[in-house]
Amino acid sequence: MNKGKQLYEGKAKRIYATDQEDIVWIEYKNSATAFNGEKKAEIDGKGRLNNLITGLLFKKLAEHGIESHFVEQLSENEQLVKHVNIIPLEVVVRNAAAGSIAKRLGFEEGTPFKEPIVEFYYKDDALGDPLLTEDHIKILEAATPEEVQFLKKEALRVNEVLVPLFSDMDIELIDFKIELGKDKNGSILLADEISPDTCRLWEKGTKRKLDKDLFRRDLGGLTEAYTEIYNRLGGTL
Ligand code: C5P
Structure with missing residues (x-):
């Protein structure tokens, strides 16, 4: 290649x-x-x-x-x-409150949700990636209602795999964002990346952050934290 x-x-x-x-x-x-x-x-x-x-x-x-x-x-x-054509939606799954939902709805960071929740944001830098309702998605023609249901189901399936995977490494998956795209046959595939840049990962017990909040909040130690995630996943660095 x-x-x-x-x-x-x-x-x-x-x-x-x-x-x-x-x-x-x-x-x-x-x-x-x-x-x-x-x-x-x-x-x-x-x-x-x-x-x-x-x-x-x-x-x-x-x-x-x-x-x-x-x-x-x-x-x-x-x-x-x-190669996929990215659907212009960021799909966020949250298991506990942190970041924008903590601010928007007044939850204390770390408050667990009874069930995971799914949100959609519009991938549009000029608009600052706003939160969308399903009706907004329809009028923007970002995805059809059937596609929205598929994206939601797929995001929850990803969550069901990732929560126990991280939990076995003593890490709590607080939330994450995924992007999906259509391949040449029109199938919707998970795309972009899933990394500590796109997830919130807290060490169980200590609540130590091992994700991009280290950069967003000027806490330092990002490379060490990401290396730790990779190694706990079975990598060797
Ligand atoms: O900022 P907010 O709390 O809405 O982020 C929710 C999750 O989505 C976090 O894990 C964050 O890292 C991820 N995210 C992302 N890219 C964005 C916005 C959020 O990966 N543009």
């Missing part, structure tokens, strides 16, 4: 064509951004850790019958994935 021309550069990744039309080459960058790009930094080793962790998690999800775009780990900061 050869790396072709760059197709896209996002905040955290560069995407290149390959000699196969339905496969793209992703390079994870070391850039960290938060608050819709207002806060930025370069963090050595972050791209490699997110690439390795995402690859591992997509493989574990595949073992549980959850298909993703992941094809192959190429190097420490590169992977091959199926």
Whole structure:
């Protein structure tokens, strides 16, 4: 497989064509951004850790019958994935209150929910990725009502695999965000990444944060925390 021309550069990744039309080459960058790009930094080793962790998690999800775009780990900061057209929705699953829901609804951070909840946000930087209702999704034509139901079900299936997986590593999965896209046959696949950049991961007992809140809240120790997640998942770094 050869790396072709760059197709896209996002905040955290560069995407290149390959000699196969339905496969793209992703390079994870070391850039960290938060608050819709207002806060930025370069963090050595972050791209490699997110690439390795995402690859591992997509493989574990595949073992549980959850298909993703992941094809192959190429190097420490590169992977091959199926080309998909990303549905412009961020699907968030929350097991406990933290971040925006804690602020919006007044929950104390860490308050567990009786059942996981699912939210949709519009992937639109200019609008600041607003929270959407299902009616908003319909008028925006971001997805059909049937697709919304599928995305919700798929997000909860991912949660059902990831909660025990992290729990076995003594980590509580507080919340996470996923993105999904359509492949050339119109099948909806899990895409983008699942990493400590897109999850909230708290060490059980100590409640120590092992995720991007370390960067958002200037707490430091991000590379060490992400390395710890990778190693607890069975990696060796
Ligand atoms: O900020 P908020 O509390 O809504 O985030 C919920 C979850 O979604 C967190 O795990 C966060 O890391 C993730 N997220 C993300 N990308 C965004 C917004 C949120 O990965 N643009």
